[in-house]
Amino acid sequence: MDIITADSLPAAIAATAAEVEAALDVLLPEEPGPEAPLFAAMRYATLGGGKRLRAFLVMQSAGLFAVDRQCAVRVAAAVEMLHAYSLIHDDLPAMDNDDLRRGKPSTHRAFDEATAILAGDALQTRAFEVLADPDTHSSAEARCELVAALSHASGARGMCGGQMIDMATEGQALGAEDVARLQALKTGRLIQFSAEAGAILGRAGAHQRSLLAAYGRDVGAAFQIADDVLDAVGSAEEIGKTAGKDAAAGKATLVAVWGLDRARAQAELLAEQAAGHLDGFGDQAGLLRALAAHVVRRRN
């Protein structure tokens, strides 16, 4: 079973990417009038690119609890909107000042800074609007839990806090523990939310939800180390953004602390640990297991 699902992982990821892309296309329509650039920038930043790792985690974790696919895909779309907003703002001149994102001009380069700031703002708003909509779940309790969990994952005690730490410590030599905390906040919490989302949608018990949270935490950490490894060794062509940028910017990464070999080994370890949390979920978790192995071996 595992061999079959590992083989079918790329196709499954591609299928989810297409599904969430179609949902995003509907949830983020174009709009005429003087506000048109805002709507266009929201689409530009969100549609047509990205690995859709977070969406895939939502869809797979929802699959464990037989959640209605139309509901799950809305949550997957909301997470991708939240993620897209964070990328727009991270790329701004005042932040990481990155001209390239997913192999094309970043949003403030394709539009302008003001439109990019607003598009990020409105994408965050839209993510919560989608989650609170009755179409996302028949239970208001479940919808509120989604809003609570996503806001916690992405706010000052999550993603935004991680980005603040990243900027505040730029150029400083951090220890492994501090780097791990930074990354857990900056990218880990949103990945963890994505893995947990299925349990919230499926009204699962606290134990199952915490297992999926633990899986998400470990996969997120493994993913981030793999990302740092790619940044250190990859080419701009392979990863679709400027390579070697972390080192040039004096960013703290576990590759800088440990070196490439130990970082790679640690990522492998985390991936195995992630898969271990899924032992009780049986064959249905095959693609989540395969994903854990995949994130540390991917080339882009």
Add this chain to the structure above:
Amino acid sequence: MDIITADSLPAAIAATAAEVEAALDVLLPEEPGPEAPLFAAMRYATLGGGKRLRAFLVMQSAGLFAVDRQCAVRVAAAVEMLHAYSLIHDDLPAMDNDDLRRGKPSTHRAFDEATAILAGDALQTRAFEVLADPDTHSSAEARCELVAALSHASGARGMCGGQMIDMATEGQALGAEDVARLQALKTGRLIQFSAEAGAILGRAGAHQRSLLAAYGRDVGAAFQIADDVLDAVGSAEEIGKTAGKDAAAGKATLVAVWGLDRARAQAELLAEQAAGHLDGFGDQAGLLRALAAHVVRRRN
């Protein structure tokens, strides 16, 4: 009764401001560590200033339905967080480039641009987190309605859309209808939400909710025209921000379209119309009626 409540309006506004300030102080704690500047900037932008008009509307509309004050003040705090985020981002160099806000340096001047962008982002997130929390209302349905209504009011079809139109039409001669639409989106929708929030918290029927929405819409429009009048005639000392800035920036205002006298008359008319929507609410709506009259006569 009306005379008494009109007299007691300033004291009531001050009491609400103190109450929401205390709630914000708890909901936005300081935090040690490298993320400290983010938490400090969130507090800087939100605490210690502002008219708290939106908070007052929430508390007064909640009072019409005997909503628990501890619940209502959380919604009032959430609206003020959302409002503070919008001010931080509007003041950025790429947007309105304003160095002064509420009589003190704007957030990107007191901190830096990156911290200001992040503080705005995290304040938006925190607003939705507070609304989704069970402490805000025992009914998850009510909490979801609050999230849905606030996100609708503040997103691309509300506040963010209004700001986009404001930027996209800068320097253009707009007609009265276009200016009114711009202002309804940019500032009106959030004021409308504030007036509606009490009906959502009180699980009121659609009719009462729509009356309060209409009141909020008219008060918001009157408030904005009064604001434009103040900008045109006021001094920086009186309004706590740079005066005459709208005209200098070529911003579209109804003062520019109509001239001062007609703009003032229109604001008065809207204020009367706003009060008219409250006819069915009796004496308990006295302060809301007084507020409608007050917003067009205020000096700052």
